[in-house]
Amino acid sequence: MHHRLEAKYIEDTEVPIYSCPTEADVGSYRVIVYQTVAIPPNSEVVISATVSGVDKGLRWGAVEGHHSNPTGVMVGRTLIDLEAPCVPVRIANLNRHTQTLQEGTCVGKCDRVDFVIDVPPQEEKDVGEAGDVERELAPDLKSLFERSSVGLSGGQQEGTREFLLRRQDLFSKGSMDLGRKNILTHKIETGDAQPSRQRPYRLPPAKREEAVRAIDEMKSQ
Template sequence: MIKDCFVKNNQDETKMRKSDLKNSTSLKQNTDSQKKNCSIVSSTTSLKVDQDIQESGLFIKAMVNGTQCNLLLDTGVTLTILSDQLYAELDKTGKIGLSPVTQRIVGADGAPLTVQGKGLFCIRLGSQEFTTQAVIANIKADGIIGLDFLQTNQCLVDVCKTKMYVHGVEHELELQGNIGCFRVSLCENISIPPRSEMVCPGRVLDLPKLPQIPLLIEPYAKFQDSGRALVARFLVNSSGKVAVRLMNISSQSQTIFKNTVIGLTSPVREIILPEKEGIVNNVMPGENKETLPEHLNDLFDRTKTDLSEEQATKVKSILIKFSQIFSKSKDDFGRTSLIKHRINTEGEKPTKQPPRRLPHHAAEFVDQEVKNMIDKGIVEPSSSP
């Protein structure tokens, strides 16, 4: 769960403040073993989130007029398009005549493309050759195989197996580029008890294969606004399924059904550790660079005397994981704002009693204890009658 972090991309830097992440606060209680794939990130950790400006998607290796290139498959594009850079390379080997294009062509962002013209090109996929018309425009990819080529040549794209069949001939596809931001849904029905936290299995939608890099899980705004549960921001290892931390802060159980979209995920390319001493939580998933807090050293030393080395290592790991629940001193008291204490008087009127006189020898001790409790914030001065 990220308390306060910097999320960086190639275009800007945005700081997530603690006030923006208040809904990510979780109860300090134990959950199940699925937390082993989760990493807490400290307040000064910087995350480089993959938001590459290059095109991402399924590509196929091809030869266009004898020049090797990677072509992007896109069923949302009606025309096959080649980049102006690829055309410049082709033009070196022989002049390729272009005819003007009268229609206006826009990109996925709605901005118009700069079009040089259209012409006939020889596209070779493996042992198959096709002569097709393509438009030359300023696109980032080498080229885009559009719906015209896919329909004309009876192409069948298998996204799960990353393969394409052209007139029945199989061709390998390759997932390139960085995945953007994808939805995360639950794998099963869950019921969260009142004021409790759970780690639940989720899966990333719209993605054929998870990258073998850490993923940043964030809340899905629509689910968060429903008020059923809070979704923590935190890092997970990508291993088929992803763990999602949910918290129910209400006084009633909350049931969330399978396939409910609860979060969004983006890949994290790098975690930049701050050059400070004493920071122990900012590590990559799978690493353990944490140290035992000083106030638990005595407890650990007394505990490990009758334990094997393996058992002592496990105990140390547990103490580090739950170090926040141990008081650092006799004056270290825990507090919560989730529950408020009420004294039910059942309609009875307040009573008034005269103060009891203290023995003279105890007055100094009582004054000192009251002062200590005021200094620690346990009590506060009262002006009631």
């Protein structure tokens, strides 16, 4: 029901102002705490709540937070059954102190949901004979797999093979990519500084014979 509050005049024209319900007319309903609950700090709980003013014939609704929620309390968006007497609501307390929600407190709003589509779970591909054809090991990794599978059980061999398939990009594919990488590059900013030049460092002739003798002794050990 609409209640007349006051009237405004615009160029001698009376414009009445009425109160408007905040529920059914805008398609949203209030989510009320069913029983007083204390939520510990930095924690998440599932509480029981009721939805007020639901129109008959509605089955599904979506719960989300409300602007009047206490600071630091967040309500998770959830699909609920409006025909149930109580609905579960997930609430997180992000404060550093315990937050108490009294019975009858409005913690969120519920919007009507017209359609609910059941999406079947995605089927996982069976790694069998067909998967072996599509997921072949590289020639170099085949040799590594054969050497690493010696003494392993069937399950361990399959696990080794799956690991090599997932990590095959980490292994070298030939002699051309050994010792090379392009993961990260560094750049040192030197500004206007010029490179410093030094004379080639050589042993003086008096010490060369001693250095050669020390090297020969190390080779003979």
